[in-house]
Every structure is written in structure tokens, then in C-alpha cells.
Amino acid sequence: MIHQKNPITQSPNLSIKIGSLVLKNPVLLASGTCGYGTELDGLLDLDQLGGIIVKGISIKPSPGNPPPRLVETPCGLLNSIGLENVGIESFIGDKLPWLRNVKTSLIVNILGNSVEEYAEIAKKLDGAEGVKAIEVNISCPNVKAGGIAFGTDPEAAANVTRAVKKATDLPMIIKLTPNVTDITKVARKVASAGADAISLINTLLGMAIDIKSRRPALANVFGGLSGPAIKPIALRMVWQVVRAVDIPVIGVGGISSPDDALEFLMAGAKAVEIGTATLVRPGTAENVLAGIRDYMEANSIQNVDDLRLPE
Amino acid sequence: MIHQKNPITQSPNLSIKIGSLVLKNPVLLASGTCGYGTELDGLLDLDQLGGIIVKGISIKPSPGNPPPRLVETPCGLLNSIGLENVGIESFIGDKLPWLRNVKTSLIVNILGNSVEEYAEIAKKLDGAEGVKAIEVNISCPNVKAGGIAFGTDPEAAANVTRAVKKATDLPMIIKLTPNVTDITKVARKVASAGADAISLINTLLGMAIDIKSRRPALANVFGGLSGPAIKPIALRMVWQVVRAVDIPVIGVGGISSPDDALEFLMAGAKAVEIGTATLVRPGTAENVLAGIRDYMEANSIQNVDDLRLPE
């Protein structure tokens, strides 16, 4: 434990760099759990955060999967939303203008059914004013084609990475799925294919059965598991990937408190994303940020990067 | 929902068959969470249960990993016991005599560092009076060699299966690890290599960091995640494997209540194992068994196999 010996006089420096992208602090909102930002108006001060990663966008608008789409599990949430979204055109036309006025870094999460689709969406975003980076979702367990299929095959993951890289100059974060035998294999592949950063984890594939109706509880049968339940798995994978690649790693999975976030930062994550916790308490990200700052002050840690444990 | 229209007169039939092994009911104790049985004396009536699967046994006694070995996580438990056990000789000499007097089916969980070791332990058990079946642990995340290395590689898993099959006439259950991209691949391989049944899941690889001491919370850094947190993942994998192979599947992972067990039986599991829940409440298995019986009576279900949902 680091004791408060010489309380620092300057306030701690929370800003971080992800490739060419500078974030004012390491706390981001995770895709699919913060809508397009507007939904949080008045409940969370987006201006305070390091960034917001909006709901996964596809080429065409998509209605998503049939309900029921949600089941609560012990310390977890199963969802099978299935990437319901407004599509790239409407996103740029209807959602982006509002988001431009928010004083945080806007990152757009994208999902395609083919390598070409990923590239096409990325190209459309390349010119879009206000977009600071792209998070490439090759890990959604809730769509039939694309999504997780790319994330579980290192070769396919690298192909998507290269295609998006070619299509845009924006910093590109590749978001990995935990549903693999060896996460470091996929991570290494996408890193050498040109990813600027890696974020992980997306949800774990799970299911529930409603014993009253004697049917799977989700209409889609399978869904993605998120929330505190998965935190130990997310942290392990972040730890592994941090030690396997040289690019920045963003940690996500079950983070609800400052202590949770500190675990990820200590494991070597450059930044963290808050997902399900925002659904449960909209103000979580601000609380996490304040807690990280407090911890750094109390332990005289000047830069957020210094939270990482020595090897 | 099935309504209680014609309450059945006979009491429901809970017995099941796993290959040549007949169990009086589908509720078993999971390996590593029921010691060698004696530890539960007076707290749980083992005679009532379908079976008990004792702690994983290796050729030589093993001291296990250094402490700390346990961390609590949200709705879960991380352990890095590392297969501490008395070794096969002492098991047969010191533990088996007591276990022979218990009126439940004794299943011995085994773990080797090589295919040969698995076969050697199996051979030793083949002649041991009182042993009804072997559960082959190719999924322990807490030992360096062997264990999970066999479980993540379908070919290696098949090799262990074949070797054990050759070494013993006892019914053989292969226990799979969830830390794989496609569980059905491994399942199909071990099924065609001659496994009599498959049990799943073993623990998910996870970790935790103690932010006070600024160190991994487990001395071993990584540990296996068990408990209610993992139930949705276990259930999904059981559902998948039941639909991928023709041999019986035994479900394990986060089962704490009769409702949990019913989910697995409805997914098509022949039987269930109670793990972490026994640590939390020693009497859990009896409670689960009673609850299954009640549900069957209330819903006029005659055979436990009939709980499985229609396709």
C-alpha cells in the first residue's frame, strides 16, 4: 500500500492518450448502455467524462431481436437486443448534431455483416465532424451474421482491422469478444493488423430458462452476459492482453465502482468503460471518476498511467 | 406452464442412467466442493443423493498453490487451490473405506499431467471396490501442466478420453472447461473418442486485484470463477452440448436452488452437480433434490427425463 506521505500539491493528471486521441480522463461510457447520449441528459454530466461510445451503428437501420430481450441473472444481465440502431445515415443526420455540443470525446461503435460493410461505415464516419474515434465491434453475440464471428477468428479479426484502417484516418479501437479460448491470439493479430487500441470485453454468451413458462427466457434463446458477475473474467483478459500487445488496452466488464475501475487501471488498462452500471445508476461514471481522483490524491499518484502495477 | 390437473399417484421417478451407471436421482456433489465426503458428516445426508464426486485425485499427493487461494467476487468465488489432494494411493487406502459405507454412487475425479498419468490413475481405480465411475478433469485452470491444456484442445481431449477408456471399464465422464471458443467441438471429439458422458462446466478463468495491497488478490494471480455468477454461461453451454452429442450431459455451474437445477434439467442435462453452493450452505443438495421432487409432483411429471423441454 502506498501511504500518503507527501500529499501532492498539483491535482492529479487524469488525461490519457490512445494513439493520437487525447482523452481528458480514462472514464468512458460503453456502447449500448448510453444510447446516443441524449437519453442521459440531466442525469449525468457527459462533459465531465473522458468519452462516450454510442450504441453500435450498422449500415442500415435495424429493428433488433424480438422480445423478451432482457433477463436479470445473479449480479448480471443477459441481453439480446440484437443491435437495434438507427443506421449510419440517420446517426449522422439526427444524432451527431446534438453530440457535437457535448464536451467529451465521441467514439462511434460500428458493426457490419461483412468486412466491406465495416469499411463502408468507417468511411462514412471518417468525414463526420465531431467523431473522434471508432470502436469496431467484432464481438456482438446477438447478431446472426458478422459480429462475434469476426471476433472469434483471429484471421477474420485482422481482416476487419485492416479494412477499417484503410477506410478511415480516425483512431480505431477494436473491441474483442471474451468467448474465445485464447484472447491474446486475437489481440496480437489485430494489433499487428494496425489497431490503435483494443477494448475488451464484450458480453459473454449465456442463457436462462423460465421454468414457469418452460421456455428460454430470451426470445433469441442466447444473450450476452454483462455486469458485476463478469468482472473477474474481464479483468483477467485485460491483464493478459496488456501483457501481450504494445497498444493501449481499454477495460470493460462489470465496472460499477471506483474500486472496480482501479483494478482495471492497476492491471494496466489505459482507460475503462462503464456499461451495465450506467443502466442501474445513470450517474455511475461520474462517481467512478471522482473515486479515481480521490484515490490518486490520497496515494500521491500524479499520473493515471502510474496506477499500473509494476511487473 | 403445466397445470396440476391429474395429480399422479405414484411418487415421481428420479432415477437416471449415465451409460451403465444407474443413479437414484440426478443430484450430485461437484468435485472439489465436497472434500472426500467425511467433511460433510452430520450436515448433509449423503445417502439421499444421486452421487458424490470427490476432490480431484492425482498420482502423487500435491500440496496445491500458495495462499491466498480464495477471493469472493460479485455472486462468485475465485479459487486457486491448485489441486491439493492426498494422491491416489492414500485415497484408496485412507478415504475409500469410509466412502464405501455411504449409500450413494461414488465418482472419482482424476487429474494427470500427461495422458499416461490419466491412464495410470484410471487403472488404479478400475479395481477399487466402491468406485462407480470416473470423472476426468481436463479442465482445471489452476495447475500448470495438464488440466485445462487438455480441455482447450479437442485433439488432446480425445487422446485423454481414449487412454482412460482403455485403462478402465468404469463409466467415464469427461469434464469440460468453458474457457473455449466452441464447446461443441470439444464435446463432439470426446464423445466420439468413447466418453460415456460429459460434465460441464468447470470454472472460468478469472482474477481480482487487491487495490489496498496493490497486488493480485490470489497468490497464483489467476483463479477459477464459480458460483451463481457463472450460471448463465454454464446453462448456455449445457444447452449447446446436449444438442451436439448423443451421450448424457451433466450440468454444473452456479446451481444453488431447485429452480437453478430445473433450468439445467429443462435444457436437457441428465443430472446436475452442486458445487460452490455446498460451500455456502452444506445442505444445498438435499434442498435441491426436494425441490425437484416437489416440482415434478406439482406438475405431474413422472420421470425426471421428461423435464427436458421439447425441441
Add this chain to the structure above:
Amino acid sequence: MPRFDIPARIIEQPQLAHGIFLLTVKAPAILDSANPGQFCMLEVKYNNSSDPLLRRPLSIYKTRANGQISFLYKEVGKGTRLLSKRRPGEIVRVLGPLGQGFRLIDDRPQCILVGGGLGIAPLLLLAERINQSGKLIILIGAGNASEIPTIEDFSGLTRYFHIATEDGSLGQRGMVTDLLAQTLREITGMAQIYTCGPWPMMKAVYYMARKKNIPCQVSLEAAMACGIGLCLGCAVPKSDSQGFLHVCREGPVFDADQVNWEYSQ
């Protein structure tokens, strides 16, 4: 439309009948902007426990001038059981007011409120609001009298008040749809129906209304994670397309025409 996520102190929480509780909390900010038919998301977990993880949606049942809001709810599972154990003086986190409530239609002099069981919860504020203007008809149904212990809150509001219970323990023996059939036979002139209750009941009410060309607003339920449009989990199929309504954001109150009533979850 301002919303607040605040720690609210519990004033009281009597058990009104077996498993039915009336929780009153102090939450002036939420009260000030609440409309009939809106709901709140209540945190049910204790302290730092994350199980149960999600908040629970409850309709705003009653408000009082002194900043107090009441929720009328039934203990049906883990979350409501934990909530029911909370005592006066303790704090419960409440996020609200949420969603789109009932829309008052000015040219409809006759408003028929149809409530089934605890589906009456979102209807009280509405009844009080309507009462100030047009003609209020209240029809309430339940399995038996003990399922609707707060019936007096409604019965004083209008003389057009009818109850049906399946066991005949209160009012007429039968279903609330029987009452509605009678009412629809009797009334003349423009009317508007507002309903909340079990899905099959609302479906029946809607089909009866449609036959008579009476517009019908329904308050729907769906599993919710956030209650504020973030997760897109609370989907209900639309009547006219492949798309979905989102109960927490576009609802919980919808024109019944918008809903695909043939979809069964």
C-alpha cells in the same frame, strides 16, 4: 422533462393485504414534474450488494402536496420482496418521473378507466386529473377483493364506479370486461378508454374498444434494465411494422392501435 435520481427517505410502508404494499417516500423533486401514468425505477438491493442487480419499475400511484409519493405494489419475486422489507427512515434510491404518461383528450367528455388487479396503480392520478373536468367512469376487476385493497381511493371519485371480482367477494361476480361491455352498451357520445392490467385483459379491452371505434390508451409492462431509453431492452412489437415500441421511453402508455396484440411473449 426533468428527471431525478435521488435517495428518498421512506415515510411508511404498510402491508395492505397479503403481499401488497403501499410504499410512501419523500421525493418532492420527482413529484413536482410527475404526470399520471409515469413511473419510477426503484433500487431494491441493499447497500453494496449487486444482487438483485437491476432496479424495479413501479408506477406513481399517489402524490401528496408535502412532497410524498406513494407506490402500490405486489410482492412477486426477489426484488419486490427485498423492497417490502425496507422500513420507515431507511433510504431507497428512486429515479423518476419516467416515460410518457396518459394523454388527456379534451374532446372526450366520457373517460372510461379499466383497471385489472394492481393495474389500477397508474390510474389513480389519472382519475384525479380527469375528475376535475369530464365525466369519469371507473371499472375495476380482480380475482378477489383482497387483490385491490386500495379500492376506496377510487370509489369516492365518481358515482360511475363498478367492481367485478372473479369470486364475487366484491362487486359483481365476473370479469372487468363484463363491466366494460355493459358500460359500452349504455353510454352515448364520444368516449376515451384508459386501461392497465394483465396483457390478456388489456387485449380484450382494446378489441372491444376498437369494435366501437373508441380510442384506447394502454399502460404496458416490459422487463426493464434502465427505464430511460439506454438499453433498448423494453421492446414490444408494433402493430404496423417489424419495429418495436420501447415501453420506458415512448411508453409506458401507448395508443392501443400501435401495439401488436397477437405477439405473446
Add this chain to the structure above:
Amino acid sequence: MPRFDIPARIIEQPQLAHGIFLLTVKAPAILDSANPGQFCMLEVKYNNSSDPLLRRPLSIYKTRANGQISFLYKEVGKGTRLLSKRRPGEIVRVLGPLGQGFRLIDDRPQCILVGGGLGIAPLLLLAERINQSGKLIILIGAGNASEIPTIEDFSGLTRYFHIATEDGSLGQRGMVTDLLAQTLREITGMAQIYTCGPWPMMKAVYYMARKKNIPCQVSLEAAMACGIGLCLGCAVPKSDSQGFLHVCREGPVFDADQVNWEYSQ
């Protein structure tokens, strides 16, 4: 050695000092077979919540003839916080009595009990038992007086009773090891030390005892999942081999020689 897993009713649970609680439950079956130094596993979660998942180990502090058992504990985290919220009349599940307690050594007329902070918890029953026979010396240390609010339970048992607090708010200013050094200088004849407290304190006590060739029993703590030998999680390294002691089954009380004191977790 019979053990029981029973729902026990809470009789009272006063907060004795900031964050320190004395929980008394009715559990006659457990009491009847309890020995000094044994502990129980208490369920801290509410209802059907599974977070926190594990029970918490607490030493049996006090027993009364009427079947009541008391636990003296400090609120340090999630589990003890939840436990501290429980009220008289509520039920808490208790599994016990567990483990191997202190062994009374007949030929040791002088017994020195060394407790640090809430490490005094397992020592009271022991002190009461010894008091019936030999000479009882009690040494207690703490940061300040408020950390040991139940000190009167001990002070009346023997006139060889000394306290040290780091801030001098009670007894001598200093550490309990200072008291032990003084005592070891004064006593003559055969002695036996029993100790419980923070690891560094126990380690110091053991090294002092070893120097004087006085046998020392220590009550250890370790993270526990089951408390009954099922999980093998509660390992502490042995002094003489690669192997481990299991605190819940072979302990929590060990001869201090058995323990590898240089291992720091």
C-alpha cells in the same frame, strides 16, 4: 464433534463503539458443543440475494446458559456491514461450532493470554475456562480504548490484567508486546501462551515465546469459503514443509511452531 447449520434468532445487537457490534443469537445446539477458540460461519446475505456469496467466520465470544451465543465483531467490509444492519427478531443462519479450539495444557500453571484489538474475541471463553483452574494472566493491546469496548468482560477475571494502547487512552502507552516482555521478565515456572490478533503481533509474540521456550498457541485467520474442510481454501504455509495448514479444519488454533511466520500474504 457435532456441528449444526441452523437459523438462529437475533436477540440483540448493540453497537458498542464505532463499528464494533456484539451480536447475540439463540443457538442452544451450537452452544452445547462449543469449545473456547471455535468459530461459526454466519450467513450475511439477505433473503435470496447471492451477493455477498460467502458466509463470514466469527469466533464464539461469549455463551450464556440460556442457549445464547454472542459474536464480537468489527465492521470492515460488505459482509460485516450487512450483518450489522440486522435487527433483533430477525433470523441469521449460523453454522457451528467449527474448528479446533485452544488446547488446555494441564501442567502449565501460568497461562498468558495475549490479545490484540478484536483478536480478544476467541480469548474470553478460554479465559473463563482457565480461570477455574490455573493462574490467568491477560494482556490486551489496541490502537486506542474504543477498539476494545468489552474490556470489562476480561478485567474482572484476574488481577493479572494489563492493557496497552498505542495512544495511551487506556492502560499503558505502547504495544501489547511491551506488556508481554515485562510479564516474561517477571514470571517464573512453567507457562503457556495463547494469542490472537493481527499477524505481525502474533509473529512477535511467537518469537518472544520461542526465545523463552514457552509453548504458544495462536488463533489464525484466513479467507474461508466453507469453514468445514471442503474447499481447501484456507491454507497457511507450514513451518516444516511445502505443505499447508487448513485454518478451518486443523485450526483456527495452532501451535505457533507449526506455522511459517515468514510467509506474508
